[in-house]
Amino acid sequence: MTTIPRGLISPSDRSDPITRWSIRLTQFVLMLCVAAAGLVPIWWLFKGAVSDTQDLIGHPLKAWPAAFRWSNLSHAWNELEVGHYLLNSVVYAAGSCATQVFVATTAGFALSVLRPRFGKLVYGAILATLFIPGTVSLVALYLTVIHLPGLGVSIANTPLAIWLPAGAHAFNILVAKQFFDALPHELFDAAQVDGAGPIRIFWSLVLPMSRPMLAVVALLSLMAEWKNFLWPLVAMTDPTKQPLSVALPRLATYSDQAMLIAGMLISTLPPLLAFIIFQRQVVRGIGFSGLKG
DSSP states (O other): OOOOOOSOOOHHHSSSHHHHHHHHHHHHHHHHHHHHHHHHHHHHHHHHHHOOOHHHHHOOSSSSSSOOOOOHHHHHHTTTHHHHHHHHHHHHHHHHHHHHHHHOOOOOOOOIOOTTTTTTHHHHHHHHHHGOOOTTHHHHHHHHSSSOTTTTTTTTTSSSHHHHHHHHHHHHHHHHHHHHTTHHHHHHHHHHHHTTOHHHHHHIIIIIHHHHHHHHHHHHHHHHHHHHHHHHHHHHHHHGGOOOOHHHHHTEEEEHHHHHHHHHHHHHHHHHHHHHHHHHHHHHHHTTTTOOO
């Protein structure tokens, strides 16, 4: 049975030299536009971070700074205390990442492998939360944080106020469950016959086979928490405990513009480097999780 090639351009047209070079030129132009769309903002951010404030205000669209002022980075780190707020962001992002990975993997394992009696009902309730905007539950979440049910204590202005609400992320549970559904359940049945319990199956079988999915959930959690603004603004009223995403808008009201952009550049580097390092795992995890297409 012969397969009919599909595409906008037939194989006979591709054999024509003019058509072939036109396709290559179009691909090159598109790749150049995509690269420019991603690199130009980063370059402008770098240029503003090492420029003089007067030069930045007088010539904002210049492609090259009149003079490189590398001291803006050190001044932003020390005078604006960007390093302190950056450390807060790292602590909150790392804790939120660990919480989301733990909740997503354990909940996905329970719904996909253990399959409790009311699992479908619980799974439907979890997916229903995806349709609720975060701003709708903001007041209720804040009231819960300042007065924990059953304990009567407040965890506002503590890392727990960021870590615990981050665990209730339905999308990560969806990703984990879809990934676990694709795993061979015959291995779990064989492990149960050999006497392995749920914890042993989860730790020795499921987690080692779930590294691509874990990389995706971890990186998505880190990115989401790193740029999170609204909830840290509400939960962290103490300025010294705010993350960089909340501190920078407050610093913009009185700080030098060049130093402020230098702080923005510093805040951009950690997630950018994390994505560059783990991009292969992210692509593999998205493919294995059934999210492509």
